[in-house]
Amino acid sequence: MLNELDWNLIPAFLATAETGSLSGAARRLGVSQPTVGRHIAELETALGVRLFDRTAQGLRITEIGVALLDNAGAMREQADGLRRLAESRAEAVHGTVRLTASEMAATYVLPRILSDLHEIEPRIEIELIASMTAENLLLREADIAVRMFRPEQNDVITRHVNTLKLGVFAHRDYIARRGLLTELSDITGHSVIGYDREDLMIRGFRRAGFEVDREFFRFRSDCQTAAWEMVKAGFGIGIGPVFLAQNDPDLVHLFPDAEFEGLSLPIWLTAHRDLHNSRRIRLVYDFLADRIGELDLRS
Numbered sequence: 001m002l003n004e005l006d007w008n009l010i011p012a013f014l015a016t017a018e019t020g021s022l023s024g025a026a027r028r029l030g031v032s033q034p035t036v037g038r039h040i041a042e043l044e045t046a047l048g049v050r051l052f053d054r055t056a057q058g059l060r061i062t063e064i065g066v067a068l069l070d071n072a073g074a075m076r077e078q079a080d081g082l083r084r085l086a087e088s089r090a091e092a093v094h095g096t097v098r099l100t101a102s103e104m105a106a107t108y109v110l111p112r113i114l115s116d117l118h119e120i121e122p123r124i125e126i127e128l129i130a131s132m133t134a135e136n137l138l139l140r141e142a143d144i145a146v147r148m149f150r151p152e153q154n155d156v157i158t159r160h161v162n163t164l165k166l167g168v169f170a171h172r173d174y175i176a177r178r179g180l181l182t183e184l185s186d187i188t189g190h191s192v193i194g195y196d197r198e199d200l201m202i203r204g205f206r207r208a209g210f211e212v213d214r215e216f217f218r219f220r221s222d223c224q225t226a227a228w229e230m231v232k233a234g235f236g237i238g239i240g241p242v243f244l245a246q247n248d249p250d251l252v253h254l255f256p257d258a259e260f261e262g263l264s265l266p267i268w269l270t271a272h273r274d275l276h277n278s279r280r281i282r283l284v285y286d287f288l289a290d291r292i293g294e295l296d297l298r299s
Contacts, residue, residue: 005046007079010072012039013051017061017069094123097284101146103224105267106130108244110146113291117284124280143272143281144288148265158270161293166263167242168254171234181237181254184208191236193227196220201239239263243297267292 015025016036026033044051051065061069101110106128114126129142145151151158170181178190188210194201194217205212214220219235221227231238232248245251269289271281 006042007075009039009043009046010075010079012036013043013065014069014072014076016040016052016059017065021058093121093280093283094125095280096125096127097281098127098129098141098143099146099284100129100131100142100144102148103130104228104241105146105148107225108241109292109295109297110288113288116291117287120287121283124284126284144285145270146288146292147268147270150266150268151270155273156270157273158268159289160266161269161289162267162295162297164265164267164297165242165299166239166265167245167256168237168263169231169240169245169251170237170254171232172250172252173234174236175252180252184255184258187237191218192216193219193230193236193238195227196222198222241297242299243295246299264298267297 011029012025012035015028016022019025019028022033022036022040025036029036040051047068049064050062051068052059052061099110107130110128114128117124118126147158148164150160168184174191181187181190194214196214201217202212202214205216210216219227219230221230227238228240228244230236231240232251237254242253245253269285269292271285
């Protein structure tokens with residue numbers, strides 16, 4: 001009866017129809033020829049039809065057999081899809097995911113998010129590269145990157161997840177010593193905190209009309225967190241995330257209503273294009289995208 005059909009008999013039918021012989025089907029399926037023959041006979045009995053005619057030249061599929069091929073093929077595709085889905089869901093979510101992010105993001109944005117991830121997926125190990133250097137995703141120096149610019153490589157996927165607003169700040173003790181600045185032009189002659197070898201801030205000041213060089217900055221460090229801590233210590237004027245400064249009542253936001261190019265940075269989450277092949281990396285990527293996207297970094 002049809003409701004007693006053994007689905008395991010279908011591969012024998014398809015392999016025999018596609019190869020034209022029991023021996024060919026046996027080789028494809030990795031079983032013996034008598035096993036294939038038995039499965040064909042059992043399927044014919046279950047369906048109540050003849051699927052193949054036995055001739056002197058071998059097997060010839062019958063008209064009803066041809067009519068059933070499409071449905072049998074669809075069943076095989078569904079079974080393969082079911083198997084792949086089960087395998088992906090059964091894959092143990094464990095192992096290492098290597099992230100790279102700027103020092104600011106690594107220090108002030110990611111810790112709480114990664115702690116929450118660890119509570120949910122404790123078998124995933126995280127390696128974090130805190131660096132302004134663009135680690136090469138294509139060479140697998142990192143699996144996922146948090147970038148303040150949109151990568152242009154062809155073999156990566158990227159998603160804009162948030163925007164980080166920056167501001168110009170100084171400690172209130174510094175302002176008390178040196179006076180409050182009301183215009184950006186007042187910054188000349190003040191102690192400004194900038195980068196060492198990285199020329200990002202030099203280019204920013206030049207776009208704003210100030211032809212500055214490296215010596216313009218009275219404190220220089222390519223360590224973003226060190227530069228930010230120097231602002232908090234009262235050394236001078238520096239640039240940092242507005243959301244961080246709001247938590248420190250000793251910091252004064254200079255020129256809060258001014259719009260300077262470069263003081264709003266897009267946050268892009270990037271990974272190699274084949275991240276879909278790893279459930280582990282995909283899980284971390286999606287988690288980071290959701291959680292970074294929920295943060296209020298624009299005010």
